[in-house]
Amino acid sequence: MAKYSSTSPYFTTDQNDVFLDILTPRPLTAEPDDINYEIDAVYAYRPDLLSYDLYGTPRLWWVFAQRNPDVIEDPVYDFSPGKVIKLPKLSNLQDDLGV
C-alpha cells in the first residue's frame, strides 16, 4: 500500500496490505497564544488554501480541524466564514508532526 507522508493525517495510522486501520489522530500542541482567527470569505471551505498561505503547503489542510474539534467536525464543509478557530503555529506543527 501507499506510504503516507508526514503531512498526512494518516501518517501514524496503522495499515497492512489489505486495509487502512481506523484513523489514529495526530494530536497538536495547543498553546494559549495561538491566534484566534475568524474565517474570512476568501478562505471559505478552503483549508488547503489557508494551509498553503500559512505553512507553505496545502497538505496540512486537516490541522485546523484537528486543533479545533469543538468548532470543526468536517474539515472542509465546516470551514465556513464567520467561525472563530485557533491557528496552530508552524513551529508546533514542525515539532508535533515532524514536517
Add this chain to the structure above:
Amino acid sequence: MAINENPLGKATSTVFKGIYDSTLGRLFNAGLNKGATPNDRLNSYAIWRNRNEQTDWRVKLTLPPLSAAKSIIFGDGGSHKVLEPLIDDLGIVFPLTPNVIMQQTATYTPMATTHSNYPFYGYQNSEPQNMTLIGEFPVQNKEDARYWVATLHFLRTVSKMFFGGGDKNLQGNPPPILRLNGYGKHVLHNIPVVVQSFSCELTDRVDYISTSQSIRTKKGTNDPVDITVGGRNITVDLNEDSWDESWAPASSIFTVQLQPTYSRESVKNFDLKKFASGKLTSGDDNQVGFI
C-alpha cells in the same frame, strides 16, 4: 505557442509575481502572519504598578494640603474618628470612576442694530460652569462602610460654614474651598471648587452593612477587638460605649454639584499664553489649576 512559453509573457508573469504576492495579500487582509505566529504588536499587556502622586489619576475631592481648615475638619492629629478613613488623602477618593460632567461657557451679548440682517455679538465674559460628579460607592465590608460613612460626613461638613466654637480666626468664614483632581495633570488638576449640593439615596432595595467609626476595645483596656459586623449579640466582654454603630448601603450613588471658584489673588496669575501652553493646568500642589 502557449503563454508560458512566450518569453515576454513569462517575464511579465515573473515581474508581477514579484510585485504582488497573492499569498501575502490574502494573509495581510486576514491580519495573519506566515506560520500563524502571534503578532506581538497587537498584543496588549496589563501592568500593575504602584500609584503615587504623579500617576494617581483617580478622581479626588480633598482639602488643600496647607488648608487652615484641616485641623477643624479632621481634628488635631486626625482625632475626628468619623473622618479617619479620609485623613490620608484629606478627602474623598471615588472608589469607582465617577461620571464627571463639566461645562465651560463664553457669553456674548447680541447687539441688535436697527435695520440690519445680522446682529453683532459683543463678548461679555467666560466662566467654568458648575460640575456634576456622579460616583457609585459599592460597600462590601466594614472598611468600605467606614469609608462610606466618612464620605457622607465629609460632604456634610464641607458644605457648612465655620460657625460656633473652634478657631476664632475662622469663625464666620464660608465653607472651605476644596481641590478637585482626576485624570492627570491637564484634565482636572487642583481645581478649586466649593460643594454647592450633594445627594445620596438610601434605597430599600439593597443590604446595609454595619460598621463603627471608632476602634472597639476590650472593656477596661485599650486592646482593639476585631469589629466584625453582625449586631450586638457578640459575647465578648466589650466596652459598649466605644461602639458607635453606623450602617451603610451596599450600593449607593453620590451626586455632588461643584462650582469652580478662583480667588481674586489667583486670577491675577492667569495668563492666556501660559494657559495655552499648559503651564497653568499642571502646576505644583500649592498652585490652583485653571480650567
